[in-house]
Amino acid sequence: MLSLSVGLSVAFSPAPSVVSQSRVAPRATVVEMVNPVVVGVAADSGCGKSTFMRRLTSIFGGECKLLDIGRETNTLVSDMTTVICLDDYHKWDRTGRKSNPEWPNGITALHEACQDWDKMAADVLDLKAGKSVSKPIYNHITGELDPYEDVDPTPIVIFEGLHPMYDERVNKALDLTVYLDITDEVKFAWKAQRDIAERGATMEEVQKAIDGRKPDFAAYVEPQKAKADIVVQVLFSDLIDDPTGKFLKVRLITKNNLKHISPAYLMDEGASITWKPNPNKLTTSAPGVLFKSYQDEWFGQSVSVLEMDGKIDSLEELIYVESQLCNTGTKYYGELTEQMVNNKASPGSENGSGLFQTICAFKIREAFEAITA
Numbered sequence: 194m195l196s197l198s199v200g201l202s203v204a205f206s207p208a209p210s211v212v213s214q215s216r217v218a219p220r221a222t223v224v225e226m227v228n229p230v231v232v233g234v235a236a237d238s239g240c241g242k243s244t245f246m247r248r249l250t251s252i253f254g255g256e257c258k259l260l261d262i263g264r265e266t267n268t269l270v271s272d273m274t275t276v277i278c279l280d281d282y283h284k285w286d287r288t289g290r291k292s293n294p295e296w297p298n299g300i301t302a303l304h305e306a307c308q309d310w311d312k313m314a315a316d317v318l319d320l321k322a323g324k325s326v327s328k329p330i331y332n333h334i335t336g337e338l339d340p341y342e343d344v345d346p347t348p349i350v351i352f353e354g355l356h357p358m359y360d361e362r363v364n365k366a367l368d369l370t371v372y373l374d375i376t377d378e379v380k381f382a383w384k385a386q387r388d389i390a391e392r393g394a395t396m397e398e399v400q401k402a403i404d405g406r407k408p409d410f411a412a413y414v415e416p417q418k419a420k421a422d423i424v425v426q427v428l429f430s431d432l433i434d435d436p437t438g439k440f441l442k443v444r445l446i447t448k449n450n451l452k453h454i455s456p457a458y459l460m461d462e463g464a465s466i467t468w469k470p471n472p473n474k475l476t477t478s479a480p481g482v483l484f485k486s487y488q489d490e491w492f493g494q495s496v497s498v499l500e501m502d503g504k505i506d507s508l509e510e511l512i513y514v515e516s517q518l519c520n521t522g523t524k525y526y527g528e529l530t531e532q533m534v535n536n537k538a539s540p541g542s543e544n545g546s547g548l549f550q551t552i553c554a555f556k557i558r559e560a561f562e563a564i565t566a
């Protein structure tokens with residue numbers, strides 16, 4: 194969808210980076226403004242949203258940093274991108290979620306009653322229209338709702354969090370939607386590793402935290418995976434019995450017939466392919482790595498699936514895999530491998546979660562370029 198607004202410069206002043214250079218001409222200027230492309234990324238907490246945002250913003254280049262407001266913020270900005278965390282639209286602070294007149298027994302942040310949908314929808318629509326917004330901040334350190342911050346639109350605005358597709362006003366406005374689908378056992382393995390090693394939690398505490406979120410997660414967050422244009426699904430490996438989650442089977446599920454992008458695939462579009470790469474060309478940890486590419490159905494809709502099971506040992510050798518992948522959204526041969534190497538230290542680089550998050554980021558760039566062409 195191409196959104197071009199033409200009018201007098203005095204009537205509208207969006208962020209300079211969104212506007213073509215022609216708007217700096219003085220007097221009776223005709224403004225040619227391409228509206229921001231808005232993207233939604235949904236996932237539960239601790240499921241790799243920040244990691245994905247790093248991979249995504251690194252593709253668009255420039256330094257990506259927290260918005261400079263001189264206090265705590267969740268908003269990340271670079272020349273091309275703004276990432277807004279939807280936790281900022283929590284209706285109550287941490288204390289208010291534990292108990293308030295409406296919810297004396299407490300409510301989780303995942304519950305639909307815990308989000309200010311009207312303000313969230315208004316801000317998404319305003320940013321999409323190229324307008325600056327004054328938006329709330331949820332402070333994850335203090336658990337409080339902080340004073341508002343001003344956010345200007347950039348060419349791409351990403352809304353990441355628990356519910357980007359829940360409210361139909363927002364869902365309809367989003368140009369592309371992504372769901373990071375981390376299955377329960379993998380979620381447990383990741384959370385256990387982080388919380389036990391870094392935060393002194395016990396196994397029982399980790400399980401309790403996951404179980405406590407489960408009903409509201411199933412009711413309000415998970416259903417969005419049927420709506421998403423792209424799903425990155427992370428499961429335990431089928432090749433090896435590994436409860437630590439080091440070996441993963443990851444699927445990149447892309448709806449067929451999307452308006453702005455088409456799915457990546459292996460070797461032959463539309464075909465069913467199972468590929469075990471030559472071990473002399475791709476160093477892997479036993480039991481090796483297996484790729485698949487096939488057509489499937491996802492909640493009644495036709496999708497293309499790319500699958501990677503297992504992990505690779507040397508990221509530079511990914512060029513061999515890249516040579517067999519098609520329609521990844523890269524601009525030149527080697528760009529996928531280059532991005533993976535650049536983000537080597539990020540979690541999941543050695544398995545399909547990193548590879549498919551990176552392809553997903555290229556697809557967001559592809560959508561952006563198609564929409565603003």
Ligand SMILES: Nc1ncnc2c1ncn2[C@@H]1O[C@H](COP(=O)(O)OP(=O)(O)OP(=O)(O)O)[C@@H](O)[C@H]1O
Binds near residue numbers: 237240241244547
């Ligand atoms: N692809 C991955 N492979 C292995 N572990 C991962 C992967 N992605 C994330 N993790 C684990 O999950 C943790 C959380 O990742 P990340 O900070 O990206 O998630 P998040 O959704 O932004 O979390 P939060 O909402 O809690 O801020 C990481 O520190 C890491 O331990």
Ligand SMILES: O=C(CO)[C@H](O)[C@H](O)COP(=O)(O)O
Binds near residue numbers: 238239280287302303
């Ligand atoms: O699900 C979450 C989204 O990241 C958080 O749990 C939610 O934002 C509540 O925050 P906190 O855990 O700091 O009280």
